[in-house]
Amino acid sequence: MNPQDNPGASASSRFYALAARAEGAATAAELGFVACNETRSLVDYRQAALLAMPPGRSPRLAAHSGLAEPDSNTPYALWLSAVARRIAPRCAELPAGARVLPLSPDMLGEELAAEWGEWLPAHVWVLPLTGPDRSVDALLVLARDVPWPTTLTPDSAEFALLQLVNLYGYAWWSLVARPSRWRRWWEAATSGRRLRYALAALLVVLLIPVREYTLVPAEVISTRSQVIASPREGVIHRMAVLPNAPVKAGQVLAELDDTTLRNKLAVAQAELATASVEMHQAAQQAIENQNAKADLGMAEGKWRERQVDVVSLQREVDKLAIRAPADGVFVYSDPDDWSGRPVQTGERIGLLADPHALGVRAWAPVGEPTNLAEGAPMTVFLKVAPLDPLDAKLDYAGYQPVEAPNGVASYVLRGTIDGTPPGARIGLQGTARVSGRWSVFGYLMLRRPLAAVRAWCGL
DSSP: GGGGGGGTTTTTHHHHHHHHHHHOOOOOHHHHHHHHHHHGGGOOOOOOOOEEEEETTTTTEEEEETTTSTTTSSSHHHHHHHHHHHHHHHHTTTTTTTTOEEOOGGOHHHHHTTTTTHOOOOOOEEEEOOOOOOOOEEEEEEESSSSSOOOOOSHHHHHHHHHHHHHHHHHIIIIIIOOOOHHHHHSSSOOHHHHHHHOOOOOOOHEEEEEEEEEEEEEEEEEEEEEEEEESSEEEEEEESSSSSEEOTTTTEEEEOOOHHHHHHHHHHHHHHHHHHHHHHHHHHHHGGGHHHHHHHHHHHHHHHHHHHHHHHHHHHHHHHEEOOOOOEOOOOOOOHHHTTTETOOEEEEEETTTTTTTEEEETTTTTOOOOOTOOOEEEEESOTTTTEEEEEEEOOSSSSSEEESSOOEEEEEEEEEEETTTTTTTOOEEEEEEEEEEEEHHHHHHHHHHHHHHHHHO
């Protein structure tokens, strides 16, 4: 609203109305809207901008007339930010009674002054917004085409504007720049007290009791598992079940190639039939001729020999089907990797695991200094469910370092998972947090540097 829109209202009444609006502003955005848009009811201008001046950072366009949410990354906003940064020292040096800076292009330098005509009219006032500490927290830029008055009388609207800017400054300080209670307490302390406070706070932090821990790669395993190995030398014909499939006791897990053995069994069965016929003929001849009894004994012995061969070969054929000794889950790699693969006697094919007895296997690098004691609590964070960790207990830590899957020399850790979590299954990967003994935070922070210093100096 321009002053001409309400000729009956005096400058003082408009001043008090704006003061009430500034006092009732609950956010910095609301206060910026009042300062840039509603101040026009007191004095006339073409455009207004409010630039926040946070300490240690570049000025930022916080509000602008005619805009609900200004963009601080536009060329106009960046130019205003550069102008505010340039004139900030002059605004801080203004006397307390005349907190206004008439801005002209010759104050900005050649580069900024060259763009003045593109962004601003000829006559500009810069009004610093200050709080009780007298520091400049924001700049209110008012620009118009007619000149601003050079002298102010107490009953003029421009004089009321300067008084209103003081209220704007206090309101902005209260909403944005007011320091916290701790900051005020810290600034009120002397340098000696600050040093003592800092040392005391550091000592308290270093003495906070914490528990040692180490993060190690881990996977879920079964604590009750049996190795399924090849019972004889041969070639894998096929895998009868899929990986990680549940199986019953006696179910066929894999089959070895049976071509050679079955051929031998067929030959042995034919020889057994021939020996049976020869034994029958010898028995008939022994009834008619007493001298043929010796041939009967030889024929019977040959028949028994062939029978033993058939039984032995049949037993070997039965071994070609590798069966599950108990119920569980058959864990192995890809079936295509095993089909047609030659195996030796006792070579491991997979594991028959109990899915209800879950544990964790982890690898602790040799360089980890955490004391891995038996019974230490473990927390397992699975990659598939990082927000649902599993609780476990360390059963033992190996003494002999081995090569971990990631190629690092590590100690093998085994633990037992508490209960049967619904989201856990054999083979899941993750990270285990193994807790050690209690210590203080300072020791955990300094143990590696201390170890390095001792190794370097030999103390």
